[in-house]
Amino acid sequence: MPPETTAAPAQDVIHNIGYRNYAGPRLGRAYARRSLFSQSLRGAYGLGRSAKSKVLPMILFGVMVLPAAIIVAVSVATKMNKLPLEYTRYAILLQAVIGLYIASQAPQSVSRDLRFKTVPLYFSRPIERVDYVAAKFAAMASALFILTATPLLLLYVGALLAKLDFADQTKGFAQGLVSVILLSLLFAGIGLVVAALTPRRGFGVAAVIAVLTISYGAVSTIQGIALAQDNTAAVSWIGLFSPITLVDGVQTAFLSATSAFPGGHGPSAGTGVVYLLVLLALVVGSYGLLMRRYRKVGL
Amino acid sequence: MIATESLSKRFPRVTALDRLSVDIAPGVTGLVGANGAGKSTLIKILLGLSPATEGRAAVLGLDVATEGSAIRERVGYMPEHDCLPPDVSATEFVVHMARMSGLPATAARERTADTLRHVGLYEERYRPMGGYSTGMKQRVKLAQALVHDPQLVLLDEPTNGLDPVGRDEMLGLIRRVHTDFGISVLVTSHLLGELERTCDHVVVIDGGTLLRSSSTSDFTQATGSLAVEVTDTDACPDGVAALHAALTGARLTVQPAGRALDGSPASGRVLLVDVVDEGTYDTVRDAVAELGLGLVRMEQRRHRIAEVFRDEQNGGAPDAA
Numbered sequence: 193m194p195p196e197t198t199a200a201p202a203q204d205v206i207h208n209i210g211y212r213n214y215a216g217p218r219l220g221r222a223y224a225r226r227s228l229f230s231q232s233l234r235g236a237y238g239l240g241r242s243a244k245s246k247v248l249p250m251i252l253f254g255v256m257v258l259p260a261a262i263i264v265a266v267s268v269a270t271k272m273n274k275l276p277l278e279y280t281r282y283a284i285l286l287q288a289v290i291g292l293y294i295a296s297q298a299p300q301s302v303s304r305d306l307r308f309k310t311v312p313l314y315f316s317r318p319i320e321r322v323d324y325v326a327a328k329f330a331a332m333a334s335a336l337f338i339l340t341a342t343p344l345l346l347l348y349v350g351a352l353l354a355k356l357d358f359a360d361q362t363k364g365f366a367q368g369l370v371s372v373i374l375l376s377l378l379f380a381g382i383g384l385v386v387a388a389l390t391p392r393r394g395f396g397v398a399a400v401i402a403v404l405t406i407s408y409g410a411v412s413t414i415q416g417i418a419l420a421q422d423n424t425a426a427v428s429w430i431g432l433f434s435p436i437t438l439v440d441g442v443q444t445a446f447l448s449a450t451s452a453f454p455g456g457h458g459p460s461a462g463t464g465v466v467y468l469l470v471l472l473a474l475v476v477g478s479y480g481l482l483m484r485r486y487r488k489v490g491l
Numbered sequence: 492m493i494a495t496e497s498l499s500k501r502f503p504r505v506t507a508l509d510r511l512s513v514d515i516a517p518g519v520t521g522l523v524g525a526n527g528a529g530k531s532t533l534i535k536i537l538l539g540l541s542p543a544t545e546g547r548a549a550v551l552g553l554d555v556a557t558e559g560s561a562i563r564e565r566v567g568y569m570p571e572h573d574c575l576p577p578d579v580s581a582t583e584f585v586v587h588m589a590r591m592s593g594l595p596a597t598a599a600r601e602r603t604a605d606t607l608r609h610v611g612l613y614e615e616r617y618r619p620m621g622g623y624s625t626g627m628k629q630r631v632k633l634a635q636a637l638v639h640d641p642q643l644v645l646l647d648e649p650t651n652g653l654d655p656v657g658r659d660e661m662l663g664l665i666r667r668v669h670t671d672f673g674i675s676v677l678v679t680s681h682l683l684g685e686l687e688r689t690c691d692h693v694v695v696i697d698g699g700t701l702l703r704s705s706s707t708s709d710f711t712q713a714t715g716s717l718a719v720e721v722t723d724t725d726a727c728p729d730g731v732a733a734l735h736a737a738l739t740g741a742r743l744t745v746q747p748a749g750r751a752l753d754g755s756p757a758s759g760r761v762l763l764v765d766v767v768d769e770g771t772y773d774t775v776r777d778a779v780a781e782l783g784l785g786l787v788r789m790e791q792r793r794h795r796i797a798e799v800f801r802d803e804q805n806g807g808a809p810d811a812a
Contacts, residue, residue, distance in 0.1 A: 211609060211672040214602055214640035218593040221560050227590040242578055242619070308576045313635065316538055316568035317591040318560045 225323040228314070232331030236297045237338075245300070252293045253339060256286055260343035264350025274360075275351055279368025280449035282347070283340050283375055287436045290379065291404040293339055294332075298383030299396030301332055307391035311486070325482045332384055336376035344368045367447040375439045378471055379404075381478030382435055388485045407434035412454070419454040427457040432470055441467035492517050492643055492675050493537060498546035500532050500699070507532040509699040510546065515677065519669045521686030521693040521707075522679040529699040530679045531571070534645050538563055551642055564593055567636030567644035567674075571651060574632065577621025581612060581631045584620065585638050592639035599638075606634045609672070610664060626657040633664065637674065644668065646678040650685060662689045717764045719775055722785035730784045731760055737778040738764060743771065760787075 231240065237253070238246030260282065267275055283290060305311045314324055348365040352358065386403055387396040411434040418426035431437035431453055443449035445464020450456060459467055493515040500508040507529045524530050535541040537550050539559020548555045550562045575584065582603055589599035607616045610630040615623070620631060629649060636644050649665065650658045666689050668674050680686050686693055687707055695702040719734070727733040731747070738745045744765040764775060772789075779786050 212605060213673070214594070214598065216598050217595060218564055218639070219595060220564065220593050223593055224591045227587070231587055231590075240579075240583065245578070304576055309570070309572055309574045310576055312570055312572075313568075313574050313588065314591060315540055316563060316570075317588070318564045318593060319591065320560065 221318040221320070221323065224317055224319045225327050228319065228324065228327040229331050229334075232301055232328055233334050236301060236331060236335035248296050249293065252289055252296075253342075256289050256293075256339055257343050257346060259286065260346040260350075264346060264353075267350060267356075268354045272354065272356075274356060275347060275364075278449055279344050279347060279364045280371045280443045280447055281452070282343055282368065283372055284436065284440055284452045286343075287408070290336065290340060290375070291401065291436075294336065294379045294383035295397050295400035295404070297335060298332060298380070298387040298400055299393045301328055302384055302388045303391055303393045303396045306388070307393070321483065321486050325479065325486060329380060329384060329479060329482065332380035333376045336380055337372060340372035340375060341369060344372065367443070367449070371439060371443040371447055371449070374442060374471060375436075377475045378435055378439060381475050381482075385478045385481045385485075388482060404435060408436055410434070411437050415454045419457070424455065424457040427453055427455065428459040428463055431459065432467060435474075438467060438471050438474075442471055492520075493548070493550050493677065495533075495548040496546055498533075498536065498548050499544045500529075500536060500541070501544045507699050508536070508543070511696065511699065511701055512546075513694055513701055513704055515694065516692065517675045518691040519666065519676045519678065519689055521683075521690035522677055522696065523681065523683050523686060523693060524679070524696040525681055528696050530696065531647065532699075533696070534568070534647060534677075534679070537645065538566065538568060564639075565642050567639065567641040569632045569636040569644065569646045569649060571647040571679075573628065575620045575623075575628055578619055580618055581607060581616040581620055581623075581627075581634070585631065585635050588635040589638040594639055602638050602640065603634075606638045607631075609667075610634045610637070611660075625652045626654075626660070629653060629657070629661060630664075633661075633668075637668065637672070640672075641674060643675045643677065646676060648679055648681075650680065650682075658685070665689050717766055717771065717775065717789060717791065718761050719764055719779070719789050720761045720787040721779060722787060724783055724785070727782055727784060730782070731762060733782050734778060734784060735762060737782060738762070738775065741774050741778060743767070743774065 234240050237249045263276060266272075277285070305314070311324070315321070319327075344365060348361060351361045382403060383400050386399045390396050390399070411430055415427045415430050415437075418424075418430060428441070431441045437453065440449070440452050441459045442464060444451040444453075444458030445461050445467060449458075451458025493513075495514075496512050497510040498508055498512070499506070499510055511529070511533070522530055522533070532541070536543050536548055536555055539550075539555045539562050542556060551565055553562045555562060585603040585607060586599050589602055590596065594602060607613075607630075610633050612627060612630050612634065615627065620628065623631070629652075633646070633649065636646070646665065650661050653661055662685065665676055665678055669676050678686065678690065683693070683695070690707050692704070692706050694704045721730045721734055723730040735745050735747070746763050747761070764771065766772075775789065776786075
């Protein structure tokens with residue numbers, strides 16, 4: 193097709209070139225799904241949206257990366273022989289930032305479509321319900337992965353610049369990446385399920401924050417009590433009940449991370465299997481719940 | 492374009508469609524029915540989004556039960572409800588919907604610019620849609636249904652919420668979608684009179700069953716009557732009767748409207764004159780003038796759905812009325 197030729201020489205001249213039919217390719221369902229994925233992923237950082245909606249995700253991204261930059265600068269300057277913290281520990285330390293990010297972006301991803309009834313329009317396109325849910329889930333998980341993996345990449349590059357041991361650092365970096373992949377999937381699932389319950393964005397934000405902080409607060413309080421009573425087995429089991437301690441448990445058991453549980457009593461490999469199973473069940477379960485949620489949202 | 496064969500849709504408590512068989516040819520087709528007549532259910536089934544309980548339906552020769560995705564690629568849909576996010580501009584929104592229909596990015600942008608211009612949206616298309624008037628929103632909704640150059644568009648109550656001028660513009664636009672763009676249109680409404688002006692063919696459904704499917708010219712013939720209301724004067728104490736006699740003398744078919752028109756008290760003073768040709772209007776005017784009566788109103792009669800329903804229930808075609 194010839195390029196658009198409507199550039200009018202003057203504002204008041206409108207060239208009516210008539211209707212032109214479209215004879216080009218129609219790329220179908222898989223392409224539509226990819227388009228929804230990229231639009232949602234860009235939207236999660238405010239790209240393609242108003243300037244105002246870029247502010248919060250970009251600030252959170254900056255806050256997430258800044259400590260890594262400082263650590264790298266200090267390590268290089270003081271010629272440390274290892275990084276002051278493990279790759280797997282980074283996301284745990286900055287969990288509040290990740291929580292705020294998912295709380296602010298999951299509702300904007302799904303509640304908006306529900307509130308303004310854009311969902312029926314999507315379903316009048318070639319995509320099906322499963323495509324919508326998969327695209328939104330993948331986009332949210334990818335956005336979280338970008339948020340959590342970028343600082344790790346920075347640490348890794350910095351560690352190599354500081355001439356730390358290559359094999360050690362690569363192994364640690366890989367373990368960190370696996371851990372943030374699991375974390376991204378889990379947080380995206382929980383965030384989207386909670387956000388998709390309500391078409392009101394404000395409720396969604398509050399609900400996601402509540403789910404993440406209340407569960408974490410409850411779990412660490414009970415763990416603290418258990419530790420005070422020297423019940424270390426309980427400490428390692430109770431971590432199952434909040435998202436971030438679940439990730440912590442999995443990486444303690446399998447990714448040679450140091451546990452952030454009180455007293456460092458993370459789960460052993462055996463208990464860790466349960467942690468991993470629960471985590472995967474939560475990811476699959478939240479996908480299933482989203483599919484259910486959208487069954488009734490057709491036209 | 493669309494063919495359904497004893498299509499039924501039953502929900503646990505209601506039957507939305509009951510053995511509906513209808514064939515819709517290319518062109519502009521109106522789908523008329525009261526609220527709850529099954530219009531939206533039919534559209535949902537035609538888009539392949541909701542399985543029919545029994546019967547079959549095909550759109551563009553594709554089976555709705557198995558080829559929904561292919562149908563939706565070639566069909567546009569404009570919903571009745573509001574569906575526009577307020578914080579993005581019309582351009583961004585329509586480009587995104589074009590890509591969701593499978594258009595590559597460059598083509599999506601070109602087609603969006605074209606389509607928005609065709610529906611009459613110019614500079615305002617770069618502003619967030621939250622500030623649009625109802626008329627502009629309806630245009631954007633129409634644009635997103637047309638942006639992928641479908642072979643058929645399904646428009647659900649496109650004139651909802653528009654003022655008379657906006658309504659006329661929208662109807663004109665719908666007419667152009669077929670005449671200028673070559674896209675067939677299925678448009679729903681609960682106002683038959685509105686569709687008469689736009690559509691080639693009208694399908695009336697009620698309670699999920701087909702009440703009537705005929706070309707608009709049939710309806711126009713049926714509605715080709717003129718309602719005339721006159722006053723009495725001293726010379727003619729019963730103006731209506733005098734006019735009745737005068738017009739019958741002029742070989743026109745005349746009958747008192749009785750309560751048939753709108754049930755208002757004045758309808759006893761209204762005569763229904765069958766329009767034979769353009770000359771009929773002159774004959775009526777001259778007859779009124781000769782008798783020296785005051786002409787209160789003289790209007791084209793419009794059918795309302797209720798009348799079609801009543802006529803069908805009485806077992807007669809509307810032109811028997």
